[in-house]
Amino acid sequence: QSVLTQPPSVSGAPGQRVTISCTGSSSNIGAGYDVHWYQQLPGTAPKLLIYGSNNRPSGVPDRFSGSKSGTSASLAITGLQAEDEADYYCQSYDSLSDVVFGGGTKLTVL
Amino acid sequence: QVQLVESGGGVVQPGGSLRLSCAASRFTFSNYGMHWVRQAPGKGLEWVAVISYDGNNKYYADSVKGRFTISRDNSKNTLYLQMNSLRAEDTAVYYCAKVSQGSYWYEGNFDYWGQGTLVTVSS
Numbered sequence: 001q002s003v004l005t006q007p008p009s010v011s012g013a014p015g016q017r018v019t020i021s022c023t024g025s026s027s028n029i030g031a032g033y034d035v036h037w038y039q040q041l042p043g044t045a046p047k048l049l050i051y052g053s054n055n056r057p058s059g060v061p062d063r064f065s066g067s068k069s070g071t072s073a074s075l076a077i078t079g080l081q082a083e084d085e086a087d088y089y090c091q092s093y094d095s096l097s098d099v100v101f102g103g104g105t106k107l108t109v110l
Numbered sequence: 111q112v113q114l115v116e117s118g119g120g121v122v123q124p125g126g127s128l129r130l131s132c133a134a135s136r137f138t139f140s141n142y143g144m145h146w147v148r149q150a151p152g153k154g155l156e157w158v159a160v161i162s163y164d165g166n167n168k169y170y171a172d173s174v175k176g177r178f179t180i181s182r183d184n185s186k187n188t189l190y191l192q193m194n195s196l197r198a199e200d201t202a203v204y205y206c207a208k209v210s211q212g213s214y215w216y217e218g219n220f221d222y223w224g225q226g227t228l229v230t231v232s233s
Contacts (some may be wrong), residue, residue, distance in 0.1 A: 033217065036219045045223040046205070048210070048222075051219050052219070084216075093216070098161065098169050099217070
């Protein structure tokens with residue numbers, strides 16, 4: 001059972017918009033700690049996608065965006081492309097458990 | 111471009127030991143906190159341990175506390191994970207990860223990851 005809760009799977013057609021939620025608690029996201037998102041393509045290491053809740057590293061398309069409110073955060077992907085099919089993980093810091101990850105969400109592009 | 115290269119994985123019997131290494135290059139290694147993160151086959155990411163930039167502070171996940179030891183040699187730009195009393199549930203790909211500039215060394219926000227090294231605990 002992960003400290004941060006994500007839906008196991010989401011899907012969307014090319015060109016559509018999808019969102020992935022990440023629900024935490026008062027000891028992590030709700031305490032004001034940043035949320036970071038990672039994309040993991042099959043057979044590869046995770047890649048930083050969003051940091052500080054809503055910032056994109058250089059090279060990440062602006063189709064990807066993040067937000068945070070209360071004890072939850074979300075990753076939004078617009079203009080869905082086949083290459084976006086991957087696993088997505090949220091990550092934060094928890095005052096009781098140190099670094100915590102969500103269980104991961106598998107994105108399927110239909 | 112930052113490089114992190116893990117090594118030392120392999121097959122080990124339950125109760126055995128293994129030491130993983132992570133060779134870092136193309137950044138000032140001694141300025142950054144470093145973490146180990148693992149991923150069991152077909153499962154999600156699990157944080158394992160963190161060490162501060164100077165090696166003076168270390169924290170561990172409850173699942174490995176007392177069995178694993180994280181360390182670093184800043185003169186060799188290398189991060190280590192000594193794993194003792196290994197169990198079947200420790201079977202995973204182990205990644206080393208660098209903390210992004212501007213983030214607290216213990217909080218995460220990993221801007222670079224190694225390619226991972228597979229540890230299999232089996233008799």
